[in-house]
Amino acid sequence: MTLRSPVFAMLWENWRLTQLEAAWRLVLGIVGGLAILAVFSSQREVIKDLSAAIALVLVVLPHFLGWLSIAKLNSGRPGFPLYLLYTRPVRTAVLVGVPMAYLTVLPAAIYLVSALLLRVTSGYPFPLLPVAAWIAALNVVYAATNWSTRNRVIQMLGMMVASGAWVSLANHRLNAEEIQGSYDWPPNLWPTRFDFPLTDYALIGAIGLASFGVAVARVARQRHGDAPAAMMVDFPGFPEWLVNLFQFPCPTSSATRAQVWFDLKSSGLPVLAIGLLLAILNPLVFAITRPIEFARPFAIMFAMASVLAMLILGVNAFGIRWRQGRAYASAFEATQAYGTARLAGIKVLVRSVCVLPALIAVGLSIWACLSFMVGEAHLRSWQHAIEGAVGVLTGYQQVALAVVAFIGVAVMVASVAAIMALAARYPRPLNIATCLYLLSWGLALVLLAQAGHRGIGLLFGPTRFIDAPAIVLATVYLSWRVFAERLLTLRWACGVVLISAAFGAAWVTLLRAAGVQLAGLPTMDAVWMLSPALLPLMVSVLAPWSLSRIRHI
Amino acid sequence: MGQIVIDVNDLSRSFGTKDALDHVSFRANDGQVYGLVGANGAGKTTLLKHLLGLLRATTGSVRVFGLDPVRDPVGVLSRVGYLSEERELPEWMRVDELMRYTQAFHPTWDAAYARGLLETFGLDPSKKIKELSKGMRAQAGLVAAVAHRPELLILDEPSSGLDAVVRRDILDAIVRTVADDGRTVIFSSHLLDEVERMSDHVTMMHHGRVTLSGALDDVRRGYQRSRVRFVEHFDQPPVLETALAMEGGGRTWSVVHSGSLEQFRYSVLALGGEVVESRDATLEEIFLARAGRNRQQVEVA
Numbered sequence: 001m002t003l004r005s006p007v008f009a010m011l012w013e014n015w016r017l018t019q020l021e022a023a024w025r026l027v028l029g030i031v032g033g034l035a036i037l038a039v040f041s042s043q044r045e046v047i048k049d050l051s052a053a054i055a056l057v058l059v060v061l062p063h064f065l066g067w068l069s070i071a072k073l074n075s076g077r078p079g080f081p082l083y084l085l086y087t088r089p090v091r092t093a094v095l096v097g098v099p100m101a102y103l104t105v106l107p108a109a110i111y112l113v114s115a116l117l118l119r120v121t122s123g124y125p126f127p128l129l130p131v132a133a134w135i136a137a138l139n140v141v142y143a144a145t146n147w148s149t150r151n152r153v154i155q156m157l158g159m160m161v162a163s164g165a166w167v168s169l170a171n172h173r174l175n176a177e178e179i180q181g182s183y184d185w186p187p188n189l190w191p192t193r194f195d196f197p198l199t200d201y202a203l204i205g206a207i208g209l210a211s212f213g214v215a216v217a218r219v220a221r222q223r224h225g226d227a228p229a230a231m232m233v234d235f236p237g238f239p240e241w242l243v244n245l246f247q248f249p250c251p252t253s254s255a256t257r258a259q260v261w262f263d264l265k266s267s268g269l270p271v272l273a274i275g276l277l278l279a280i281l282n283p284l285v286f287a288i289t290r291p292i293e294f295a296r297p298f299a300i301m302f303a304m305a306s307v308l309a310m311l312i313l314g315v316n317a318f319g320i321r322w323r324q325g326r327a328y329a330s331a332f333e334a335t336q337a338y339g340t341a342r343l344a345g346i347k348v349l350v351r352s353v354c355v356l357p358a359l360i361a362v363g364l365s366i367w368a369c370l371s372f373m374v375g376e377a378h379l380r381s382w383q384h385a386i387e388g389a390v391g392v393l394t395g396y397q398q399v400a401l402a403v404v405a406f407i408g409v410a411v412m413v414a415s416v417a418a419i420m421a422l423a424a425r426y427p428r429p430l431n432i433a434t435c436l437y438l439l440s441w442g443l444a445l446v447l448l449a450q451a452g453h454r455g456i457g458l459l460f461g462p463t464r465f466i467d468a469p470a471i472v473l474a475t476v477y478l479s480w481r482v483f484a485e486r487l488l489t490l491r492w493a494c495g496v497v498l499i500s501a502a503f504g505a506a507w508v509t510l511l512r513a514a515g516v517q518l519a520g521l522p523t524m525d526a527v528w529m530l531s532p533a534l535l536p537l538m539v540s541v542l543a544p545w546s547l548s549r550i551r552h553i
Numbered sequence: 554m555g556q557i558v559i560d561v562n563d564l565s566r567s568f569g570t571k572d573a574l575d576h577v578s579f580r581a582n583d584g585q586v587y588g589l590v591g592a593n594g595a596g597k598t599t600l601l602k603h604l605l606g607l608l609r610a611t612t613g614s615v616r617v618f619g620l621d622p623v624r625d626p627v628g629v630l631s632r633v634g635y636l637s638e639e640r641e642l643p644e645w646m647r648v649d650e651l652m653r654y655t656q657a658f659h660p661t662w663d664a665a666y667a668r669g670l671l672e673t674f675g676l677d678p679s680k681k682i683k684e685l686s687k688g689m690r691a692q693a694g695l696v697a698a699v700a701h702r703p704e705l706l707i708l709d710e711p712s713s714g715l716d717a718v719v720r721r722d723i724l725d726a727i728v729r730t731v732a733d734d735g736r737t738v739i740f741s742s743h744l745l746d747e748v749e750r751m752s753d754h755v756t757m758m759h760h761g762r763v764t765l766s767g768a769l770d771d772v773r774r775g776y777q778r779s780r781v782r783f784v785e786h787f788d789q790p791p792v793l794e795t796a797l798a799m800e801g802g803g804r805t806w807s808v809v810h811s812g813s814l815e816q817f818r819y820s821v822l823a824l825g826g827e828v829v830e831s832r833d834a835t836l837e838e839i840f841l842a843r844a845g846r847n848r849q850q851v852e853v854a
Contacts, residue, residue: 254657258653261654266645330643332637337658486625552626553608
C-alpha cells in the first residue's frame with residue numbers, strides 16, 4: 001500500500017491500531033441495542049419504551065471509556081501516546097491534530113451508525129447529531145487530558161471531571177421536566193429533549209479548539225524534552241515514588257520472604273496506599289459537592305470510580321505487562337528459582353491482603369458519606385436494608401461473612417489474574433471465544449424474545465444446569481493438569497483443600513442465615529447454590545496452571 | 554570428557570508459521586565456555602530461553618543438569634545464573650535491593666564477590682535501576698547472575714551495552730573464572746572476535762538450525778582461507794570442491810573452504826590454477842561463508 005502523505009499515513013496507522021476496538025464498539029451497540037429491543041418487543045408499550053432508553057444508553061456507553069487500544073499500545077503511560085513518533089518530520093500540530101481528530105470523530109461516527117440503524121429498525125427516534133456531537137466533545141477532552149500531562153493523578157482527575165460534567169449536563173437536560181410515575185425522558189419526548197440549542201455546537205467547537213490548543217502546547221514540551229519525564233514505567237507498574245514510599249529492607253533469609261517483600265513493595269502496598277487515599281478523598285469530595293446540587297452526581301461518580309479503581313488496580317496479581325500492544329510476564333521473576341505454585345500463591349495472597357483492607361477502607365468511607373447525602377432517599381433505604389441484614393447476624397455468622405469476604409476477594413484476585421495470564425498467552429483463541437460467547441448471548445436473547453416475558457426465565461433457567469457442572473469439570477481437569485505437570489505438591493494441595501473447606505462451611509452458614517433451606521430444594525438447585533463453594537478450589541489450581549502457561553510459554 | 558550439563562535433543566519450536574528452532578541438538582559439558590553465534594533471528598535467544606524453561610519445546614527434549622527446566626524450574630534455576638538480552642530488571646529497585654533479593658534465592662551467594670564486582674564496575678549500590686545507563690544495567694544484571702557462583706552461567710548478548718574495556722577485561726575475566734572453577738558458561742553474541750577470544754566451543758546457528766558446532770580449535774582447523782590464481786579468466790566464481798565462499802574476480806580469487814588443503818589444491822589444479830597462499834580461516838570468515846554469502850549466492854550474483 002502506498003500512502004501519499006504523512007496525514008494519510010497517520011490516519012492509516014490510527015485505523016490499524018483501533019479497528020478492532022471500533023468493530024467491538026459498533027457490534028456491542030448494534031447487537032446489544034437490537035437484542036434489548038427484540039427481547040422486550042412483545043411487552044407493554046411502557047416496557048418497550050424503557051427498552052429503547054436502555055438501548056440508547058448501551059449505544060452511548062462504549063464511548064465513555066476512551067480508547068483502550070491506544071492505552072494498550074502505550075503501556076498505559078501518561079503523556080502523548082504515539083511518543084515514539086516524535087522524530088517524524090511533521091509539525092506538532094499535525095502530530096497531535098490527526099490522531100486527535102480521528103479518535104474524536106470515530107466514536108461520533110460509530111454512535112451515528114448504531115443509532116441510525118436502531119432508529120430505522122425500531123422506529124424509535126434515536127437522537128443522531130446532538131448526541132454524536134457531545135460524544136465527540138467528551139472524547140476530544142479525554143484525548144487532551146491524557147496527552148497533555150505525564151502525571152497519572154491529574155490525568156485520572158481530568159477524565160473524571162470531564163465525564164462527570166458530561167453526565168451532569170445530560171442529567172440536567174434530560175430531567176429538565178419531571179414526569180410523574182416515570183423517568184423523565186421517554187422516547188416520545190426525545191425529539192424535543194435532544195433538540196439542543198445551536199449554542200451547544202458553538203460550545204463544542206470551543207471545547208475542541210481549546211483541547212487541541214492545550215494538547216499541542218503540552219505535547220510540544222514533551223517532544224522537546226521540557227516536560228518531566230515519566231516514560232519508563234511499564235503498565236501495571238505503579239509510580240516509582242509510590243513504590244518507594246515504603247522503605248524496608250529485603251529479607252535475605254528465605255526466598256519466600258524475599259518474594260513477599262517484592263510483591264508487597266512493587267504492587268501490594270501501593271494498592272493499599274491508593275485505597276487509603278481514596279478513602280480520605282471521598283468524604284472531601286462529598287463535603288465539597290454537598291451544597292452544589294448539580295455537582296452531587298460527581299461525588300457519586302467519584303465514589304463508584306474509587307471502588308472500580310481498587311478492583312482494577314488490585315487484580316493484576318501476576319504483573320502482566322504490556323509493551324507496544326504485546327502482553328507478557330516479567331522474565332526477571334520467571335527466572336528466579338522459585339516454584340510456580342508457590343509464586344502464584346504468594347502473589348495472590350499478598351495482593352488480596354492489600355486489596356481487601358483497601359476495599360474496606362473505601363467502602364466504609366463511602367458508606368459514611370452516603371449517610372449525609374441530601375435527597376437520595378433510595379440510597380438511604382439500601383443502606384438501611386444492608387444494615388438490617390448484617391445487624392441480625394450472630395457472631396458466628398459474622399465470622400462466616402468475614403471468611404467469605406476475604407476468601408472471596410482472594411478468589412476474585414486469583415481468577416482475574418489467571419484470566420489475564422491466559423489472555424496474554426492465548427490472545428486470539430480467547431478473543432474468539434469471547435466474541436462467540438457474546439454473540440451467542442445476543443442471538444439467544446433475540447430468539448428467546450419470541451417466548452415473550454418467559455424469555456428471560458427460559459434463558460437463565462438452564463444456566464444453573466451449566467454453571468455447577470462447568471465448575472466441577474473445570475476443577476477436576478485443572479487439578480489433573482497441575483498434578484500431571486507437578487505444579488502442586490501434596491502439601492500445598494492439603495492447604496488448598498483446607499481453605500476451600502473453610503470457605504464452603506462459611507458459605508453454607510451464610511446461606512442458612514439468608515433463610516435458604518438446602519434440604520427443601522430440588523437437587524439441581526441445591527447443587528447450584530452450593531457450587532460457589534468450589535470456586536476457591538478451582539482458582540487454587542487455575543492460578544498456578546495459568547502462571548505456568550506464561551512462565552513457560 | 555566432563556559431565557554433561559546441557560543436553561538438547563532434536564528440539565523444535567515454532568512461533569506461528571515461523572520455525573524459530575528446527576531440530577536443534579546441542580550438548581555442553583562442565584568447565585567449558587560455549588559461544589553461540591548467528592545473525593539476528595537465527596534462534597540463539599530462543600535456544601537459551603528453552604534452557605531456562607521460559608519456552609516449552611514443541612518437539613524434542615531439553616535437559617539441564619539432567620532435569621527438565623519446565624517441569625522442575627527450581628531444580629534448574631537454582632543452579633543457573635542468567636543475564637537476559639533485554640536486561641529486564643525491576644526499575645524501582647536499588648542496586649543493593651536487587652542484590653539482596655537475588656541473594657535470598659541462592660544460599661550459595663558470595664556477598665564479598667558481589668561487593669567486589671560492584672566496586673570493580675563502579676556501581677553505586679544506592680542507585681536505582683531506573684537511573685542506570687544501559688551498560689550499567691548490564692553490569693548490575695551480570696553481578697546478580699554470577700555472585701551466587703552458578704554451575705551454569707547463561708549470558709544472552711552480554712556485551713550489548715558494555716564498553717570495550719569492561720567487555721574485554723572484566724567480562725572475559727568473569728567468564729574465564731567461572732570456567733576455570735569447573736563450571737559452564739554458554740553465551741550468545743554477534744561479536745565474532747569475542748566468541749573467538751572467550752569460547753572453547755562454538756555453535757553457529759542459521760534460520761533456527763545449527764549449521765556448525767564443535768571445539769573452537771577444531772572448527773578453525775577445519776576451514777582455510779586460500780588465495781588462488783588461475784590461468785583462465787573467470788567472470789563467475791569457478792566451481793571448486795569444498796569451497797564455501799569466494800571473493801575476487803578474473804584470475805585471482807579468495808576462497809574459504811573446508812576439508813583438507815590437499816583436496817582443495819587438487820580441485821584448483823583441475824581448473825588450471827594454483828593455491829598462492831593459505832591460512833586458517835577466522836571465525837568471522839567461517840561464519841560469513843556458512844551463514845552469509847555462500848557459494849551458491851555468489852554464483853547467482
